Amino acid sequence: MLALALAATLAAAPAPRVAASTVTVLHAPQLDQLQGLNAFLTRAGAYSQMLNPEAWRGELHPILQLDLGKPEVMEAQGIDVTGPLTVSMRKDGRIACTRVKDAKVFQEATANVLARNGDVKAGTVKGVTTLRAPSATGGFGGYVIKGQEACAFLSTDSDDALRKEAAKLVAQKAPAADARMAAVPGVLFVSTKDGVVALDGTATGLKVEGTAAKLPLPPFQTKGTSPYGAMSPAGLLFARAQVAPTGVAQAVESVADAVRTVCPTCPAEDVKAVTDALAKQLTGQVLFGVDSVAVRGSLRKPEVRFFAAKQALAAEVTDAAAVKAALAPLAKFPGAKALEDGYAMEAKGGSVYVRLKGKQLVFGNDSTVTQTLLASLPEKGGPLKRAVEFTLDPKKLARGLSQVSLMDVMGDERLAAFFGASTELGPLLAKSDSITGWLDSAPNGAHRFQMNWSLPEKN
Structure with missing residues (x-):
C-alpha cells in the first residue's frame, strides 16, 4: 500500500x-x-x-x-x-x-x-x-x-x-x-x-517542511512518551528531544565542548571521565530551554557567547546513584562549590551548574534559569509525537539578535549570519505571533523537519 x-x-x-x-x-x-x-x-x-x-x-x-x-x-x-x-x-x-x-x-x-x-x-x-x-x-x-x-x-x-x-x-x-x-x-x-x-502558506502563516542531509545534529528516535511531554513551552526556545542511543555520546560531547570553552583550567582527563560516565546513564530523553539573551561584553569572546543565552538542559538518567557518583570528580574542579543536589563551578564569564533531581540531571549557565527548570520538572511524563518538538518566541528572538553589534561582526565573521538575521528578519520576528516545529531522523543520517511561522490576523 x-x-x-x-x-x-x-x-x-x-x-x-x-x-x-x-x-x-x-x-x-x-x-x-x-x-x-x-x-x-x-x-x-x-x-x-x-x-x-x-x-x-x-x-x-x-x-x-x-x-x-x-x-x-x-x-x-x-x-x-x-x-x-x-x-x-x-x-x-x-x-x-x-x-x-x-x-x-x-x-x-x-x-x-x-x-x-x-x-x-x-x-x-x-x-x-x-x-x-x-x-x-x-x-x-x-x-x-x-x-x-x-x-x-x-x-x-x-x-x-x-x-x-x-x-x-x-x-x-x-x-x-x-x-x-x-x-x-x-x-x-x-x-x-x-x-x-x-x-506553503496563507496570509497569516508559513509552513516549511523538508529533509536535510548535513544538519549538525545527533540521530533521534520517537518513543511516544517523554518525561517532559506534559510541560508547557516557555522562554525564547523550548525544545524536547528523544536522542537515539547511537547519538547520546555525540550530544554529551557537545556539552563537554562548552565546558572546555569556559573552563580551560578544568582537567581535560577528568572532564572526559565525567562525560563518558554520564553518557552511559542517559536514556536519550532531553529538554533544552533558553529563557532569554543578555550580552555582557564582546561576542567575539567565546565565554561571552556561551553566557549570552540564559539556558538550561535537562536529561533523564537510568540510575541516579550512579550519576551522583559520576559527578563526584567535579568537586575538585577549579572554582567548584558543592550544592545540596550537585555543583556550581566558576568559569570565565559566569558560573555553570550541574544538579540532580531524582532521575533528572540538569546543566545550566544561569542560576535562576537552572532553578526554574528544576522546579518545573513534572513527576509524570506525556506524549511526544515527534522525536524533537520545539517552540520559539519570535519577539524574544528578535531582542536577542538585536544585541549582535556591527563591531562584533567586523571582528568575527562567524557572527555575520546573526547580524544579518537581526537586520533582515528582526523587524518581522518582532511582529510575529509564534514559531513552532519538529524534527525526526531520516534514512542515511539525514533529518526531516517542519516549521510553522504565524503572523497576527492584523498588522
Whole structure:
C-alpha cells in the first residue's frame, strides 16, 4: 500500500524539468497554487526586504516578470498557470521551464523583452523554435519552445550551453519524478544536493517542511512518551528531544565542548571521565530551554557567547546513584562549590551548574534559569509525537539578535549570519505571533523537519 501511495503521489504533480549541472532547483508543480504563499511573503515583506516578492520576482524567469499573486497576469503572458514552473540555477546562468497556454502570446511577450538588448535571432527546426538575443549582463538570453513546453534561459557568458540544455529539456516527453519532493507537502520546493525544502502558506502563516542531509545534529528516535511531554513551552526556545542511543555520546560531547570553552583550567582527563560516565546513564530523553539573551561584553569572546543565552538542559538518567557518583570528580574542579543536589563551578564569564533531581540531571549557565527548570520538572511524563518538538518566541528572538553589534561582526565573521538575521528578519520576528516545529531522523543520517511561522490576523 505504501508503494502504491508513493507512486500515486509522484504521478499527481508535474515533475520538474531540471537542467544538468544544476546547483539549486526551484519548482512549483502548479503556478496557480502559489497565491497563499505569496500572500504570506507579501505581508512578511513589509518588514523583511529579503522575503518581499518584489525583491526576487525577477529571479523566477530569465525574461518575464512573474507575479505569483496574480495568475491572470501570467496567463496574459501566455503561460499555463495550471502547469509547473521549474527554475534550474547553474554556475553559468539559469533556465526556467513553464507550460504555455498560448504559444503566440508567450512568444510575443518574450520577444518584446529580448529586443530591448539587441538583435533577436529566431529559428525553427523540427518543431522546436528558438529565440536568442544578447543580455544586459554580457551573456545571452532567450527561450526554446516545443508544443506547450517552453524553457527560457539567461547565461552569464557567451557560451551556448544553456540554449542547448533548454532544447534538451523541452524535448523530454516525461521528465523523471523527484522522490524527495514527493515526500514532503508544499506548493513550492527548493532542492539542492543536501536536501529539499517545501513551502506553503496563507496570509497569516508559513509552513516549511523538508529533509536535510548535513544538519549538525545527533540521530533521534520517537518513543511516544517523554518525561517532559506534559510541560508547557516557555522562554525564547523550548525544545524536547528523544536522542537515539547511537547519538547520546555525540550530544554529551557537545556539552563537554562548552565546558572546555569556559573552563580551560578544568582537567581535560577528568572532564572526559565525567562525560563518558554520564553518557552511559542517559536514556536519550532531553529538554533544552533558553529563557532569554543578555550580552555582557564582546561576542567575539567565546565565554561571552556561551553566557549570552540564559539556558538550561535537562536529561533523564537510568540510575541516579550512579550519576551522583559520576559527578563526584567535579568537586575538585577549579572554582567548584558543592550544592545540596550537585555543583556550581566558576568559569570565565559566569558560573555553570550541574544538579540532580531524582532521575533528572540538569546543566545550566544561569542560576535562576537552572532553578526554574528544576522546579518545573513534572513527576509524570506525556506524549511526544515527534522525536524533537520545539517552540520559539519570535519577539524574544528578535531582542536577542538585536544585541549582535556591527563591531562584533567586523571582528568575527562567524557572527555575520546573526547580524544579518537581526537586520533582515528582526523587524518581522518582532511582529510575529509564534514559531513552532519538529524534527525526526531520516534514512542515511539525514533529518526531516517542519516549521510553522504565524503572523497576527492584523498588522
